[in-house]
Amino acid sequence: MSKYLLNKFLFTVDRDPELVERYREDPVGTVAWWESSMANSILNCHSGESSTWLAFEPGEREALSSHDYIRLFELGAHPFLTLTLFIALFERDYAEPLAFQKEYGARLARFSLPYPDIST
Template identity: 50%
Template structure:
């Protein structure tokens, strides 16, 4: 797994309202667009791009399907993973089930990790 590239995706999408909206509405198209034209750009340097990174099929599928459990299991940074999906799901869950509803679901879906060592987030 390219933890760096997945974490860069989580970081940049979570911090840009337009990216977050596009990712929420059409994840398949946005992930492909991000991987080809947004992700290669060096943060803070629009003039240079990297050609080194790309998603694996498993990473791409997890991002497209908003599969935050798979991303966690592959070693995506826990906080970046959580905050991105809070941005997507917090409001719908809030109106449905009250405060912290999505966070509780996120924790429940990761219960099988309770007695295991968390995946490393080293890049």
Template identity: 50%
Template structure:
């Protein structure tokens, strides 16, 4: 797994409201667009490009499917992973079950990690 590239995706998309909206509505298209034209660029530098320019099939599918559990298990940075999906799922969950509903589900889906060492986020 390219933890760097997955974390870069989570970081850049989460901090751009337009990208976040596109990711929530059409993740397959946004992931492809990001991988081809946004991801290779260095943040804050439109001249140089990163040498990491592709996601693995497993990473791509997890991002397309909003599979935050798989991303966690692959070693995506916990905070970047959580904040990304709070941005996508929090409002519907609040309307359905009240405050912190998505965070509780996130924690529940990761219960199988309780007492185990978390996957490393080292690149």
């Protein structure tokens, strides 16, 4: 399992409005595309450097592909990265202000300290 790669996905997708929309509309295709073309790029490196070994585990790919932020939390994805991306994805689907954030909190309420380890 690579918490680094999960967090890198959340970070990079959240910072690109076109990728947010692509991920909202086609999560399976976006995850597959991102893993094959972006996963091994060096974060914040513009010189074309890349690695060759990073890939999602099947459970990680499944959680990302199904927008399962609860499972991502269980896998150790950073909750702030998860929350900000999923706000961008789903807040517009709720009529009440902060309704998605409240749902997010309620769905994570079953977790108690210590939370899953989010260190990378």
